[in-house]
Amino acid sequence: MGLSVSELVNAEASLISRRCWSDPGVYALEKAGIFARSWLFLGHESQIRAPGDFVQAYMCETPIIMARGEDGRVHAVVNSCTHRGLPVCRADHGNTRRFVCPYHNWSYTVAGELVAIPQESEVQHKPDKTLLGLKQVPRVESWRGLIFGSFDEQIISLEDYLGDMRFYLDAFFDRFPAGIEFMGAPHRWVLNANWKLPVENQLGDVNHGAFLHSAIIPREAQDVIEALGHSVVTTPGHGATFRLMPEDAPVDDVAWGMEAVGSILGGDEVQEYLREVQARAPQRVGRLRARMKGLTYGIYPNLSFLWSNTSFKVSHPRGPGKVEYWSWAAVPADAPDAIKKILRTNYSSFFGPAGILEQEDSEVWSQQFLGSSIDFADDRPYYYGLGLGEEQPHPDMPGLVSVTANEFYARHFFQRWRSELLAAEGAV
Amino acid sequence: MTALAVATTAQEQRDLEQFYFYEARLLDGRRYLQWLTLLCEDIAYLMPSRVNVQVNNRERGQEGMISVERELEGGETMGCPHREENYLLLTLRAERAYKVNSWSENPPARTRRIVGNIELMAREPGGDVAAWSVVSNFHLYYARPGSDNVIYSGQRRDTLVVQPEGFRIRRREIVLDYANIELPTLGLFF
Numbered sequence: 001m002g003l004s005v006s007e008l009v010n011a012e013a014s015l016i017s018r019r020c021w022s023d024p025g026v027y028a029l030e031k032a033g034i035f036a037r038s039w040l041f042l043g044h045e046s047q048i049r050a051p052g053d054f055v056q057a058y059m060c061e062t063p064i065i066m067a068r069g070e071d072g073r074v075h076a077v078v079n080s081c082t083h084r085g086l087p088v089c090r091a092d093h094g095n096t097r098r099f100v101c102p103y104h105n106w107s108y109t110v111a112g113e114l115v116a117i118p119q120e121s122e123v124q125h126k127p128d129k130t131l132l133g134l135k136q137v138p139r140v141e142s143w144r145g146l147i148f149g150s151f152d153e154q155i156i157s158l159e160d161y162l163g164d165m166r167f168y169l170d171a172f173f174d175r176f177p178a179g180i181e182f183m184g185a186p187h188r189w190v191l192n193a194n195w196k197l198p199v200e201n202q203l204g205d206v207n208h209g210a211f212l213h214s215a216i217i218p219r220e221a222q223d224v225i226e227a228l229g230h231s232v233v234t235t236p237g238h239g240a241t242f243r244l245m246p247e248d249a250p251v252d253d254v255a256w257g258m259e260a261v262g263s264i265l266g267g268d269e270v271q272e273y274l275r276e277v278q279a280r281a282p283q284r285v286g287r288l289r290a291r292m293k294g295l296t297y298g299i300y301p302n303l304s305f306l307w308s309n310t311s312f313k314v315s316h317p318r319g320p321g322k323v324e325y326w327s328w329a330a331v332p333a334d335a336p337d338a339i340k341k342i343l344r345t346n347y348s349s350f351f352g353p354a355g356i357l358e359q360e361d362s363e364v365w366s367q368q369f370l371g372s373s374i375d376f377a378d379d380r381p382y383y384y385g386l387g388l389g390e391e392q393p394h395p396d397m398p399g400l401v402s403v404t405a406n407e408f409y410a411r412h413f414f415q416r417w418r419s420e421l422l423a424a425e426g427a428v
Numbered sequence: 429m430t431a432l433a434v435a436t437t438a439q440e441q442r443d444l445e446q447f448y449f450y451e452a453r454l455l456d457g458r459r460y461l462q463w464l465t466l467l468c469e470d471i472a473y474l475m476p477s478r479v480n481v482q483v484n485n486r487e488r489g490q491e492g493m494i495s496v497e498r499e500l501e502g503g504e505t506m507g508c509p510h511r512e513e514n515y516l517l518l519t520l521r522a523e524r525a526y527k528v529n530s531w532s533e534n535p536p537a538r539t540r541r542i543v544g545n546i547e548l549m550a551r552e553p554g555g556d557v558a559a560w561s562v563v564s565n566f567h568l569y570y571a572r573p574g575s576d577n578v579i580y581s582g583q584r585r586d587t588l589v590v591q592p593e594g595f596r597i598r599r600r601e602i603v604l605d606y607a608n609i610e611l612p613t614l615g616l617f618f
Contacts, residue, residue, distance in 0.1 A: 090480065091480055091481055091482035091483070092479045092480045092481070092607070093479070093482070094481070094482030095482075096482065183506060183507060183508045184477070184479075184501045184505065184506065184507025184508045185477065185479045185501060185507060185508075187477060187508065187510065187609065188607070188608045188609065189608075189609040190608060190609065190610045192575075192576070212529075212531060214527075214529045215524045215527040215529045215530040215531075216520070216524060261517065265514065265516060265517075324608070328508070329508045337506065340506065341503070341506075341512075344508050344512075345512050347508070348508060348509065348510060348511065348512065349511070349512075349513065349517055352510065353510060353609040353611070353613065353614040353615075354475065354510045354511045354613070354614035354615050355615065356517075356520065356521060356524065356615055359532045359612070359613040359615045360530075360531050360532050362532075362612065362613065363531060363532040363575075363612065363613075364531065366574070366575060366612075367574060370574065
C-alpha cells in the first residue's frame, strides 16, 4: 500500500487520497476493519415469511443464506459446505427443507445444521455433525423488518447501532400501519466502481442532481432543495437528506411519492392513495416529521435508502474496483396490489440498472474509479472541505444539521472509516 | 413460447424482416426520434427482471422444470421488472439523447444490432386492425468510451399492428439473457 491510513485521510477528512478508492491494501483493511465489525444489511422480513423461505445475500464478498427456520426464527449462514466448500444453495430465493451440497450430498437444514452425510454409514470414524454445520453469522437482528447480520459477536445491539437514524427512518416507516415490504428479487448490477462512491452518493450527495442529471432534473427541483433541503448526520457514517416542507404546503407538494414519474403517469387511484397516506402522516409520525419529504439515506457502511423513489440499495464490494449493487423496490405492505405495481415504477424507471437517472450515476462512479487509479497524482487528494465546520445541532431534530451542499456527511463517514482502518492497521 | 410459428407467405416474412432491419438501422444510427414514429402511442414496453430460480423436484423429468418463463419477474407478477414504460417515458429517453448533458451518452456509444430468428407466432383477432405476435432474437454490440465493450443478448416478444403504411409496435417485451446485470445500462432501446 505504501501509505499508512493516517496519510490517506487527514484528521478532519477534508482531503481524501485517491488510493482510498483503488488500493488493494486499503480494501483488505476495509474487510478487516469495517465489514468484519459492522452490522451489514441482509434483507427484509417480507422476503422470508414462511418457515423454509430463503434468500441469498452477501456480507462484503461472503455469500450468505438468510432463511426462516422451522422454529420461525431468522438464520444467516455462510453458503459454503463444510466438507469441500461448494455453495449448498444455488437459487436466488425459494423455500426448502434442506440445502444439499451437489458434490457428496451432505445436507443441511435451512438453519445450517448438518443432518446427513451419506458416506458415513460405510466408515467407522463418524464425525460429530453438531460441529460441522454451516458457519453461522453470530449476530442477526432486525428492526422494522430490516434484517442485519454481523460477524462481530461483541457488536452493540442493532437498535443502538442505528441510534438516532431511527428517528429519520421512522419518519417514513411509521406512516404505514403494516410497515413496508420488498417487491421480488433484488436487481443486481455489476459496476466497475469502488463500493464507497454509490454509498456516498446516497448518503447525502443530493447536490449532483441538478448538474449530472440536468438532462432530466429541472433546475427548479434544485431550487427547492437549496431552499428547504436539510442534511443530517446522526452518527458518523449514518446520514439523511430531506426537504422540510412549509407547514402550509399543499398536500400534493409534500406527499411522499407524488413527485415520481410512476405516480405522475399512474392516474387518480395512486395519487389519491398517496394523498391519504399524507393525510394520516401528522397523526402517525408527528407534525414535524410529516413535513419531511425524503431524499437520500445512508446506514454505515453500505446500505442506502432512497426515500424519494423508495428503493433500498446495498453496495457489495467485489475488490477495490468492482461493486455488485443490489436494489429493491419497497412499497407499503398494505397497499392494494395495483397500487404497488405503480409505485415500483417510481423506482425502476429512474433508478436501478435501467434507470434513466442512475445510468448517469453508474457511469460517473466507474469514471471516478479510473480517476482514482491514475499514476503520479497522489499529491492531488480529493477535496472534501465544502462547508467545513458549518453543521450545527438542531432544536427539534437529532444529529448535526446543515444545508445539503455541506459535505460533512462524507467527512463524518471518512472520519469513522479512518479510525476503523487505523484500528485494523494497528492489529495487523 | 413452445408453439410453432404460423405459416407466413414469403412476402409477409420479407415485410417483417424489412421492418426489423429498418428499425435496427434507425437505432444504430441514433435516429431515436424517427424510431418513435414506429411505436403506437399506447405502447407497453416491458423488460422483466430475471432470477436464478429454485428447481421444483416434483417437476423433474419435465421441460417445465427449467422453463424460461419461471425465471421472469414480469409486469403481471409482484416482483420488480426492470422496465415498464409507456410512450411518454420512451419519448423522455429519446429526447434526452440529444441533450449535451446526457453524460452517459456523451460521447455516444457505438452500437450494432443484429436481429434474427424472426417468427410470426400468431395473428391476433384485433377488431378493426390486425395485430401480429412476433418473436425475434437480437445481439446488440455496445462500445462506449471509457467502458468495457459488451454484448447484449436477448429476445423480443412484440405485438405489431398491421397498418396500410407499415407495422407499428404496440407491445414489446424484452427477455434479456442475464440475471446479474454485467452491463453498463439497461436503458437502451432494444
